[in-house]
Amino acid sequence: MSPPVHSSVRSRLTLGSALGLFMTGAIGAAVGAVIPQWQAEFGVSRELAWYFNLFFVGALLGIFLSSRMRLRHPWLSLALAAEGLGLLLMAFTPQVGGVFLAAWLLGLGVAVANFHCNALPLELYPKGQMALLNRINAAFGVGAVLAPLLMVWLPWRMGYGVLALVALGAALLLWKAPAPAARREPETKQRSSLLPFVLLAVVAYVAVELVVSSFSGLYLRHLGYDPRLVGLLLSLYWVGLTLGRWLLADFIAARPLARLAGLHLGAMGVVLCYWVPPLAWLFPLVGFLVAPTFPTLYAFTQRHIGYAGLAYLFYAAAVGGNLVPAAFALVPKEALALGMLLVAAWMAGMTYLLRRNGEAQSPSI
Secondary structure (H helix, E strand, C coil): CCCCCCHHHHHHHHHHHHHHHHHHHHHHHHHHHHHHHHHHHHCCCHHHHHHHHHHHHHHHHHHHHHCCCCCCCCHHHHHHHHHHHHHHHHHHCCCHHHHHHHHHHHHHHHHHHHHHHHHHHHHHCCCCHHHHHHHHCHHHHHHHHHHHHHHHHCCHHHHHHHHHHHHHHHHHHCCCCCCCCCCCCCCCHHHHCCHHHHHHHHHHHHHHHHHHHHHHHHHHHHCCCCHHHHHHHHHHHHHHHHHHHHHCHHHHHHCHHHHHHHHHHHHHHHHHHHHCHHHHHHCHHHHHHHCCHHHHHHHHHHHHCCCHHHHHHHHHHHHHHHHHHHHHCCCCHHHHHHHHHHHHHHHHHHHHHHHHHHHHHCCCC
16 A cells, blocks of 8 residues: 655645646647648648657557556656657757657657556545546646647747646656556456447547547638637637536536537537538537546546556557547548548447446446
C-alpha cells in the first residue's frame, strides 16, 4: 500500500496532471489550425498522413510502456520532456521531415502522459471518481481551446515554442510522482465481455473528436468561410468540450451509458449541419455533446471491467485518434462532410450497442 501523500505534494501532482492533460488537448487541437500552414510552407498535401501515422506509432509504444510501468518516477516527467523536445523540433525544423519526426516523439510523450495523468488523480482523490475525472479532464479542453487560437494569432513555430515551455513545466511538477496503485483484475468473465464494446465506442469517439477538430477547418474554408472565423470556431469547439466535461459531469454520472448514447445521437444530428453551408458554423456543438465520453468510459472500465482493461482503452484511443485522421488526409475536401457524418454515425451506433449489452448483463450499469 502506498504511503499517504502530503497535501502540498498532492496539490503539486494534481496541477501537474492537469497540465499534462492540457498538453494532450493542445497537441491534438493545434493540428487542425496548422495543417493549412504546413501545406503552404512545405508544399505538401497527402504526405501529411505521415504525421498521423508516426504519431500513432509513437502512441502505441507509449501505451505499451505505460501499462507496464511499476514506477512513475522518472518516466512520467521524461514523457512530458519528450513532448517538449518534439514541440521544439516543430518550432525550428526547416523541413517537413522534422514535423514527422516530432510527431513520433509527441505520440510517445502524449500516450504516457495521458495514461498516467488520468490515473494519478483518481488515486489521489478516490471519492466521486466519474464526476472528478470529467472535471479534471476539463484541462484537456482548455489546452484544446487555446492551441488553435495560439496557432492562428501567432506564427505557428512560435506557438509550438510556447507549448514546449508548458510541457517542460508539467514535467517539473510531476517529478517524483508516486508509483501506480495496486492493480485489480477484471471482476468476472461476464463483465470483461463488455470490453470489446467499450473499445469500439472509444475508437469511434476519439475518431470523431480528432476528425472534427482537424478537418472542420479545411471543410469550412472550402465552403468559403473566413480563416480567422474558422480559427475562432475551432476554439469554440474545444470550449464546448471543456464546458461539456464540467457541466455534464453530474448529469452523466446518474445514468452513464443511457445518457451518453443520447448525447451521441444529438452530436450526429449536429454533424448533419455540414450539409447546409449557412449552418456549418454550428459544428462546435459536437464538442459539448461528446465531451463526457472518454472520462465516462474510462471510469466505467475501471469500475466494471478492471484496471487490466485500461491499457486496451488507450490502444483503442490511439487507433481512433490517428489512423482515422490519417485516412481523412486522403479524402477530397468536398467529401469531408460525408466522411464526418459516417464517423459520427459509427460513434452513435457503438455507444448504443455498449448500452444495450451492458444493461442486458446488469440493470445497474
